Amino acid sequence: xxxxxxxxxxxxxxxxxxxxxxxxxxxxxxxxxxxxxxxxxxxxxxxxxxxxxxxxxxxxxxxxxxxxxxxxxxxxxxxxxxxxxxxxxxxxxxxxxxxxxxxxxxxxxxxxxxxxxxxxxxxxxxxxxxxxxxxxxxxxxxxxxxxxxxxxxxxxxxxxxxxxxxxxxxxxxxxxxxxxxxxxxxxxxxxxxxxxxxxxxxxxxxxxxxxxxxxxxxxxxxxxxxxxxxxxxxxxxxxxxxxxxxxxxxxxxxxxxxxxxxxxxxxxxxxxxxxxxxxxxxxxxxxxxxxxxxxxxxxxxx
Amino acid sequence: xxxxxxxxxxxxxxxxxxxxxxxxxxxxxxxxxxxxxxxxxxxxxxxxxxxxxxxxxxxxxxxxxxxxxxxxxxxxxxxxxxxxxxxxxxxxxxxxxxxxxxxxxxxxxxxxxxxxxxxxxxxxxxxxxxxxxxxxxxxxxxxxxxxxxxxxxxxxxxxxxxxxxxxxxxxxxxxxxxxxxxxxxxxxxxxxxxxxxxxxxxxxxxxxxxxxxxxxxxxxxxxxxxxxxxxxxxxxxxxxxxxxxxxxxxxxxxxxxxx
Numbered sequence: 001x002x003x004x005x006x007x008x009x010x011x012x013x014x015x016x017x018x019x020x021x022x023x024x025x026x027x028x029x030x031x032x033x034x035x036x037x038x039x040x041x042x043x044x045x046x047x048x049x050x051x052x053x054x055x056x057x058x059x060x061x062x063x064x065x066x067x068x069x070x071x072x073x074x075x076x077x078x079x080x081x082x083x084x085x086x087x088x089x090x091x092x093x094x095x096x097x098x099x100x101x102x103x104x105x106x107x108x109x110x111x112x113x114x115x116x117x118x119x120x121x122x123x124x125x126x127x128x129x130x131x132x133x134x135x136x137x138x139x140x141x142x143x144x145x146x147x148x149x150x151x152x153x154x155x156x157x158x159x160x161x162x163x164x165x166x167x168x169x170x171x172x173x174x175x176x177x178x179x180x181x182x183x184x185x186x187x188x189x190x191x192x193x194x195x196x197x198x199x200x201x202x203x204x205x206x207x208x209x210x211x212x213x214x215x216x217x218x219x220x221x222x223x224x225x226x227x228x229x230x231x232x233x234x235x236x237x238x239x240x241x242x243x244x245x246x247x248x249x250x251x252x253x254x255x256x257x258x259x260x261x262x263x264x265x266x267x268x269x270x271x272x273x274x275x276x277x278x279x280x281x282x283x284x285x286x287x288x289x290x291x292x293x294x295x296x297x298x299x300x301x302x
Numbered sequence: 303x304x305x306x307x308x309x310x311x312x313x314x315x316x317x318x319x320x321x322x323x324x325x326x327x328x329x330x331x332x333x334x335x336x337x338x339x340x341x342x343x344x345x346x347x348x349x350x351x352x353x354x355x356x357x358x359x360x361x362x363x364x365x366x367x368x369x370x371x372x373x374x375x376x377x378x379x380x381x382x383x384x385x386x387x388x389x390x391x392x393x394x395x396x397x398x399x400x401x402x403x404x405x406x407x408x409x410x411x412x413x414x415x416x417x418x419x420x421x422x423x424x425x426x427x428x429x430x431x432x433x434x435x436x437x438x439x440x441x442x443x444x445x446x447x448x449x450x451x452x453x454x455x456x457x458x459x460x461x462x463x464x465x466x467x468x469x470x471x472x473x474x475x476x477x478x479x480x481x482x483x484x485x486x487x488x489x490x491x492x493x494x495x496x497x498x499x500x501x502x503x504x505x506x507x508x509x510x511x512x513x514x515x516x517x518x519x520x521x522x523x524x525x526x527x528x529x530x531x532x533x534x535x536x537x538x539x540x541x542x543x544x545x546x547x548x549x550x551x552x553x554x555x556x557x558x559x560x561x
Contacts, residue, residue: 022518024552025526027524028518028521049555049556055511056339058514058517059306069517072555073555075555078558198306200308201382
């Protein structure tokens with residue numbers, strides 16, 4: 001009942017693990033899959049290994065989660081080995097995510113990862129937590145997005161997903177630029193720029209000061225981004241941002257998402273989040289007489 | 303959940319030239335084996351086991367190792383730290399039984415809290431406390447009833463704590479063995495316990511970022527379980543299913559490093 005096709009690939013359910021959460025290696029992807037994720041987005045990798053920022057890198061309250069991990073990863077070569085390990089026992093769709101500091105490196109890193117058994121390549125042009133190193137996220141600019149998408153398109157035959165930011169002045173313009181430059185799908189949204197202060201210590205909590213906000217606090221912005229993109233592009237969208245309960249996922253589908261990303265729900269509802277959200281989606285479908293996930297995609301657009 | 307609370311240091315005790323115990327004021331409500339994340343603003347935040355706990359204070363015992371612990375060693379009574387937790391699994395407590403505890407170096411820290419609780423439960427606790435050298439032996443005065451071992455014979459028996467366990471386990475016949483220390487040591491403890499059919503629990507160390515089950519940095523292959531959530535205390539039975547136990551761990555970037 002909840003299977004769904006996305007870019008000609010069958011997913012066992014509409015929920016995909018969002019990049020950056022529980023995503024360091026093959027055994028973790030397997031564990032998340034066992035707990036109910038229909039697809040896995042690998043934590044973003046770069047050409048060279050990165051240690052990321054010092055701690056604290058993550059904290060949360062009832063209303064939001066915030067992180068500034070700083071894109072730590074063992075480098076694309078190691079990630080390719082982890083994909084091989086995963087594929088020995090698991091056929092679940094894998095979205096390989098890459099980031100880089102310049103257009104050329106996006107192409108190189110995407111090409112290296114696409115040679116592994118990942119099914120899709122996600123291009124993370126929207127991480128808000130590495131401004132000191134890389135400047136403003138590329139996802140703020142339609143022009144930069146167009147250049148990166150075109151370069152990756154040249155290097156990679158597998159479907160490309162561009163990950164967008166709701167901090168961009170005009171996310172629709174960026175989405176359209178990605179589509180025009182050859183993207184096969186969009187993922188909206190990345191975390192949004194914010195910070196947390198500990199009053200008693202009179203200090204920012206995150207070592208990076210600034211971080212990316214996720215969780216329930218950003219759901220309205222994510223819904224609006226997916227809604228607007230759905231009305232303006234033809235390619236499918238992975239809707240991500242604040243999905244914590246089944247009804248959030250349903251709303252995301254109805255706004256126009258074809259798959260739903262789940263990340264910080266692992267904080268709010270533990271690793272069982274995927275299983276619980278899946279059950280809540282099925283309950284909703286039964287009660288409201290929806291037979292397929294497809295029938296709910298974009299259903300709020302009348 | 304992961305909220306940081308601010309705790310004041312009541313006192314700092316020198317255990318050895320390389321080890322200090324920090325006593326914080328407050329009711330933490332931890333179980334033995336659990337850990338906290340200690341944050342010093344502008345420096346870093348790291349996981350530490352609880353080494354002692356009462357209703358209104360708790361201890362963290364620290365070996366000086368890197369940038370963070372060097373900064374922590376400069377703290378004095380009256381200073382404050384941001385602390386979140388307690389996190390993770392705890393040791394299984396038993397009552398009125400014979401048990402054995404095997405600690406290696408600063409691995410004695412969480413075992414200190416455990417030994418207190420076991421003694422409160424009227425257990426007969428045999429303590430093997432080993433380290434490379436006397437300066438790395440924690441709680442020499444706190445647990446005078448320990449059997450001490452050092453690699454260089456500066457304190458107690460010359461050799462490994464595991465040698466003593468192996469020689470005595472048959473006669474001792476404990477219902478449970480608890481261990482924390484270098485992974486190679488815990489691997490030997492698990493082997494000895496398996497051979498003697500004695501249940502055993504060990505406390506694992508893996509690189510942690512968040513400490514509460516979100517980042518995935520501390521997962522162990524091939525089960526993908528998180529040492530901050532499904533650990534740090536795991537059974538000897540479970541270590542047998544973790545191929546990386548005693549073989550490798552992952553560094554800050556996530557890259558595999560062999561022991």
